[in-house]
Amino acid sequence: MKLQDVDVAVIGAGPAGMAAAIKAREAGAERVVIMERAEELGGLLHQCVHNGFGLLYFNQDLTGPEYGHRFIEKVMDTGVKPLLETMVVRLTEDRQIGAVNAREGYITFKPKSIVLAMGCRERSRGALDIPGTRPAGVLTAGTAQRYVNVEGFVPGKKIVILGSGDIGMIMARRLTLEGAQVEAVVEMLPYIGGLIRNEVQCLHDFEIPLFLEHTVTRIHGEDRVRAVTIARVDGRRNPVAGTEKTIACDTLLLSVGLIPENELSVMAGIQLDPVTGGALVDEMRQTTVSGVFAGGNVLHVHDLVDNVSWESELAGESAARFALEGKPQKRGEISIKAGTNIRYIVPQTISGQRDATLYMRVTEPEEMVRIKVGDILTKGVRAVKPSEMLKIELPAETLKKLKEETKEIVVDCEKRGGK
């Protein structure tokens, strides 16, 4: 396959990129390449050895490598061409890709369409401004996960974890099983940041102390972390003087959020949503640059890989259609606005002509709510939490209810039986 003839180029070979590439082939694109800076397909799934993957997509409880394996095989079977150890370093507004690898040096080509599937990276200590010294032993939960599950060493003996995201809780269990002592999981908010099943199966099962409404206020130690000081936070999330408590430990793991990796998107002039940190897209997952689509964690951070796969299939299918039709698709222009207790919604615009899948997160936890999509759809939900993404399907049939001149649809999450 000559790069000059590529129909669809997918950037990133994690769960998002693999699903997009497979779907692009299935939707009729002949020449699909998947560009990946690592030496194998699969992205971070290799290091996620825990189970809980694929419960929705495959109706089976798989581990990360097992989930990834199914997609890797399908990438090969469908004739997608992987370009491994190849890092995309340049993306322009007219879809020109520049990439480097050790075999060919700098390569450049212009595919008919592109899917962005670069995923996300972890927020690190630098983004938190925790006071104290700069000793060894402060690392992100995902880095620790790689050490423990891939490289083969445990990064510490006495561990404190800041943040109760899913990776943090999963590492609390994993490190405990590998013989380390997890002294505390510290969460600034009044509720955990991850899934409820992880709180129960990773923390409660092993009696790991969870400190809600607390944060780390100081890191101690010269060469190596010796201890951290934690303190209660007030309603404005500021530490409360007099509530400090020092916990001896040799390692501090950070599980404090993920950031979509959009340097290439910005380079191409793609507009980002300040809330999600990902591109503004319509229901085809087309960005503001014609012929460039996006799916998975590069678009917004997901909690379940199953949704990453589904969303990226949408992006892959749209990219194939764009490549085959050879003319720009009209972007959706009806904006979807976050209303009461909604933090964000992807996609941000829809055309109103095709089926649309909305992914959204709430701002505050709430029980017994009703999700209202303008006046065309309402759906009762028993409980909502910021950490658990909501998915609402808007079939084209339902969208026919929209009035001709509709410019905006507001989505609200309201308490049921209120007023």
Add this chain to the structure above:
Amino acid sequence: MAQENTFICIGCPLGCEVTLTINKKGDVVGFANNKCKEGEKYVLEEYRNPVRTLTATVLTQSSSQPLLAVRTNKPILKTMLVQSMTVLARARVKAPVKMGDVIVANLLDTGADVVASSNLSS
């Protein structure tokens, strides 16, 4: 005296803290604080037979891939998790290994096998 046990239900984001009351004979007397029937099923299972799938890694004899990801092929009692790790700590695998290959058969008489959840190529 009846005995009370509390469980957090993982069935939905509500995470109800359900109280299960057991009488002296060990019979279930009642449930409290659950907001749906599903919660009762989960809590009863967690009381009688709390099981988990164990996922971990074992050492390989390959320098390029020092670890192989493994899992139990069915859930085991959660009280067996820590002890099971001592068995896995002694395991060494040699390439090639294919996903699904049995690494430890009938782990600690639980009836579950530890199987490879990734490949190890030679």
